[in-house]
Amino acid sequence: MKKSKPTMQDIAKAAGVSKATVSMVLNKKDDCISEGTRARILAIADELNYIPNSIARSLSTNKSGTIGIMLPDITNPFFSQIARAVEDAASDYDYNVIFCNMDNDIAKEVKYTKLLVSKLVDGVIFVTGGRSPESVKILENNHIPFVFVDRHVQGFEHYSGVYCLNKDGSYEGVKYLYKKGKRKIAFVTGDKTLSISKLRLEGFMESAMELGIYREDWVFYSDFTIEGGRRITEKVVATCDEIDTIFYSNDLMAIGGMRTLRAAGIRVPDDVGVMGYDDIAISGMMNPALTTIHQPIYDMGIQSCRLLVKHIRGQLKKQKIIRYAPEILERQSI
Amino acid sequence: MKKSKPTMQDIAKAAGVSKATVSMVLNKKDDCISEGTRARILAIADELNYIPNSIARSLSTNKSGTIGIMLPDITNPFFSQIARAVEDAASDYDYNVIFCNMDNDIAKEVKYTKLLVSKLVDGVIFVTGGRSPESVKILENNHIPFVFVDRHVQGFEHYSGVYCLNKDGSYEGVKYLYKKGKRKIAFVTGDKTLSISKLRLEGFMESAMELGIYREDWVFYSDFTIEGGRRITEKVVATCDEIDTIFYSNDLMAIGGMRTLRAAGIRVPDDVGVMGYDDIAISGMMNPALTTIHQPIYDMGIQSCRLLVKHIRGQLKKQKIIRYAPEILERQSI
DNA sequence: CTGAAAGCGCTTACAG
DNA sequence: CTGAAAGCGCTTACAG
Numbered sequence: 074m075k076k077s078k079p080t081m082q083d084i085a086k087a088a089g090v091s092k093a094t095v096s097m098v099l100n101k102k103d104d105c106i107s108e109g110t111r112a113r114i115l116a117i118a119d120e121l122n123y124i125p126n127s128i129a130r131s132l133s134t135n136k137s138g139t140i141g142i143m144l145p146d147i148t149n150p151f152f153s154q155i156a157r158a159v160e161d162a163a164s165d166y167d168y169n170v171i172f173c174n175m176d177n178d179i180a181k182e183v184k185y186t187k188l189l190v191s192k193l194v195d196g197v198i199f200v201t202g203g204r205s206p207e208s209v210k211i212l213e214n215n216h217i218p219f220v221f222v223d224r225h226v227q228g229f230e231h232y233s234g235v236y237c238l239n240k241d242g243s244y245e246g247v248k249y250l251y252k253k254g255k256r257k258i259a260f261v262t263g264d265k266t267l268s269i270s271k272l273r274l275e276g277f278m279e280s281a282m283e284l285g286i287y288r289e290d291w292v293f294y295s296d297f298t299i300e301g302g303r304r305i306t307e308k309v310v311a312t313c314d315e316i317d318t319i320f321y322s323n324d325l326m327a328i329g330g331m332r333t334l335r336a337a338g339i340r341v342p343d344d345v346g347v348m349g350y351d352d353i354a355i356s357g358m359m360n361p362a363l364t365t366i367h368q369p370i371y372d373m374g375i376q377s378c379r380l381l382v383k384h385i386r387g388q389l390k391k392q393k394i395i396r397y398a399p400e401i402l403e404r405q406s407i
Numbered sequence: 408m409k410k411s412k413p414t415m416q417d418i419a420k421a422a423g424v425s426k427a428t429v430s431m432v433l434n435k436k437d438d439c440i441s442e443g444t445r446a447r448i449l450a451i452a453d454e455l456n457y458i459p460n461s462i463a464r465s466l467s468t469n470k471s472g473t474i475g476i477m478l479p480d481i482t483n484p485f486f487s488q489i490a491r492a493v494e495d496a497a498s499d500y501d502y503n504v505i506f507c508n509m510d511n512d513i514a515k516e517v518k519y520t521k522l523l524v525s526k527l528v529d530g531v532i533f534v535t536g537g538r539s540p541e542s543v544k545i546l547e548n549n550h551i552p553f554v555f556v557d558r559h560v561q562g563f564e565h566y567s568g569v570y571c572l573n574k575d576g577s578y579e580g581v582k583y584l585y586k587k588g589k590r591k592i593a594f595v596t597g598d599k600t601l602s603i604s605k606l607r608l609e610g611f612m613e614s615a616m617e618l619g620i621y622r623e624d625w626v627f628y629s630d631f632t633i634e635g636g637r638r639i640t641e642k643v644v645a646t647c648d649e650i651d652t653i654f655y656s657n658d659l660m661a662i663g664g665m666r667t668l669r670a671a672g673i674r675v676p677d678d679v680g681v682m683g684y685d686d687i688a689i690s691g692m693m694n695p696a697l698t699t700i701h702q703p704i705y706d707m708g709i710q711s712c713r714l715l716v717k718h719i720r721g722q723l724k725k726q727k728i729i730r731y732a733p734e735i736l737e738r739q740s741i
Numbered sequence: 742c743t744g745a746a747a748g749c750g751c752t753t754a755c756a757g
Numbered sequence: 758c759t760g761a762a763a764g765c766g767c768t769t770a771c772a773g
Binding site for chain 1: 742743744745746748749750751
Binding site: 424425426427428431439440441444463465466467468469 | 758759760761762764765766767
């Protein structure tokens with residue numbers, strides 16, 4: 074029942090050595106410490122339930138042992154999956170992870186970035202295609218390594234990141250739909266300022282044009298949420314009743330959309346087919362199960378963290394970009 | 408282009424004052440600093456893009472400004488919702504949050520707890536009804552405040568926590584089903600070692616017995632995941648074809664279960680009704696939309712963080728428990 | 742094989 | 758109104 078946490082000093086006193094010696098054995102830099110001293114120190118540390126003060130450690134070493142992950146919203150299954158992967162990988166390297174919900178809000182982004190800098194995070198995973206390069210610049214000025222996942226910040230295309238080829242996904246998606254006999258395809262894209270929105274739209278347009286089925290008035294804009302999907306689908310239903318397929322550029326919108334279609338008495342896939350993008354965990358549970366573009370979300374998270382750790386350790390001379398290929402996952406909504 | 412982060416010393420030198428003075432103005436404890444000095448210091452700090460080193464600050468103040476949240480799996484919508492709420496509330500108080508995925512693994516739990524202690528977290532939100540009190544004891548020994556959410560650790564029932572009355576939920580749920588004409592109800596409970604599993608089962612049993620519809624062989628055990636729901640549902644379908652309802656003790660299992668029922672050609676709600684528990688965000692999007700027991704998940708998260716902060720600030724003399732009442736949310740699966 | 746000492750960047754009484 | 762000094766709990770050359 075000691076009033077406060079034991080320190081190295083306490084152990085040192087009890088063992089009759091200096092705290093330098095204690096530090097060495099506790100950090101396994103004890104090549105040259107006698108077996109007896111080491112055993113004694115270890116025993117005392119154990120008995121005292123000693124837990125090192127890593128804040129003090131950080132102050133000397135200038136490393137915090139924590140990384141940050143900045144994402145739009147942990148509640149979105151896509152991001153929680155990434156966060157999970159990052160944390161799993163980080164944990165293997167003995168890093169903790171601080172998460173920050175940005176909500177696509179630049180002010181929040183900057184505020185959090187500064188907080189992470191002040192906490193001396195060793196690196197950050199950036200999963201928010203902020204319209205503003207400000208936060209990234211702050212990181213750079215403070216020499217904190219970062220890697221993008223899924224989406225990058227404008228002007229930082231060549232920095233380290235892990236992506237899944239977005240343009241290819243929607244490009245191939247349209248081809249698949251065409252092969253399935255679909256000719257009247259509406260496309261719903263997300264937040265215009267995001268690189269992934271643009272890329273997915275580009276892929277759609279290119280493919281649809283090549284096949285001669287592109288119609289400008291069948292392209293709709295919404296945001297990447299269930300609510301966004303519901304809202305825009307009402308509009309799609311109201312404005313064009315001749316379409317045979319809705320291709321949503323993420324699963325969350327597709328899920329919201331299917332709900333709206335159902336409420337409107339439109340059957341999926343009989344009356345209209347629905348295609349998603351991402352393949353979040355829940356998509357296979359929908360009724361009908363959602364046909365979508367699969368991305369290896371978990372793997373992307375793992376790789377991003379490994380990449381980050383390499384940067385932190387200085388094992389990478391230059392920026393590195395990892396690209397995955399998306400795959401069409403056929404289920405029942407087409 | 409300075410090689411390393413500017414410190415208070417740098418500002419002090421540039422302003423021709425001591426770092427004590429700089430510290431005071433930057434921390435707004437500047438009642439007695441002349442307007443001129445303050446302005447000068449602020450201007451220099453701004454020009455240098457000074458970001459305080461909060462690690463150093465922590466070492467002096469013995470507070471880290473971060474809290475930890477320990478949960479089973481951030482990928483589970485229930486927990487990501489809590490995590491989101493906690494982070495929102497924490498952010499209002501200028502706390503960062505570190506999240507840890509426990510996976511119901513005691514070894515991980517203990518490891519993470521020590522890590523959080525070593526990082527000097529100011530408090531922790533504990534959302535994992537660990538079978539073992541070990542982690543909680545470590546927290547206690549190190550005088551780190553914690554509050555439970557949703558589930559508590561055995562033997563710590565009287566510690567601060569935020570709960571939704573679990574027994575009441577399933578108790579009322581059965582009554583509701585009975586009122587709907589259901590008499591042959593199978594109940595699927597989760598991990599036996601968790602307090603919420605026991606409580607929900609108790610509520611079910613009590614209610615079913617009162618109504619004279621309890622059948623021991625209609626109680627099934629699985630775990631709180633989609634996969635767990637799928638697996639157990641196969642068994643339910645195989646062993647009893649006379650049941651008219653399956654009451655799952657969380658939504659994730661119900662969602663998995665509906666998938667299995669569909670695959671088996673069993674229609675919901677026509678052939679068998681399905682009832683969930685939790686009301687996670689996705690439940691309303693299912694087809695049929697899931698009838699479930701609503702819990703105010705987000706609010707619970709917010710309250711837990713506020714409670715924690717009060718503990719941290721020493722504004723609470725004793726432990727405090729907040730209880731919410733669950734509500735039946737009628738949708739279409741019954 | 743081990744200790745004394747300086748330093749990491751702050752905060753906080755205490756003086757003046 | 759402001760500065761000098763000690764201290765937070767570690768790590769890390771450097772001596773011996």
